[in-house]
Amino acid sequence: MLIKSLKNIDKKPVNMEGVKNAFRQVPIGKADESPNLSFRVFTLGPGGHTPYHTHESEHVNYFISGQGAIQDEKGELHSVQEGDFSLILPQEKHQYKNMSDTEDLVFICAVMKEYE
């Protein structure tokens, strides 16, 4: 058994094309010898976003705090906020965006550990 508090997990900037003002933590993952699952946490500062991209892994998300949106494969924005869950299917084009000028958007992004 392992218990960790989010505030004690290393937070690193995400350096990837198409990313702005984004930070990544991995509370539970490969380094913990998790058998199958990895929980990453992304923090998008004001104006922040992830790449508008596709990949073979699914995402399961929980939005911890903030006001955001997910851009779907048609380019449409869908609002998300604290208490929302989302599922992004494999090969579904998507982008997470912070829609607030002042607050961070913080969310869990669970993947199979191979895609951590």
Place this chain on the structure above:
Amino acid sequence: MLIKSLKNIDKKPVNMEGVKNAFRQVPIGKADESPNLSFRVFTLGPGGHTPYHTHESEHVNYFISGQGAIQDEKGELHSVQEGDFSLILPQEKHQYKNMSDTEDLVFICAVMKEYE
């Protein structure tokens, strides 16, 4: 893409031996055709707990609100609260407990969908 708010998800009492004052929601799972992962949410009312048991699936948890504890295989209690993550390994004996007399303990319990 699918987005759901926790407050709109059916919440059902958990009827299982060793369980007290526990409710279950499944924001993302088999019914959503999730490829691999299921996110369940458990709410333990004051005095509530899950069974003290083992199983072959791992659990990855995020504690959304409340004051709780996880009892480990030695019977020791480990405090958990909002912002904490935990990993329970396969076959590791465990029990989630609400340690508050007034507030609910609400947490995500992610599993491979076969164990949903």
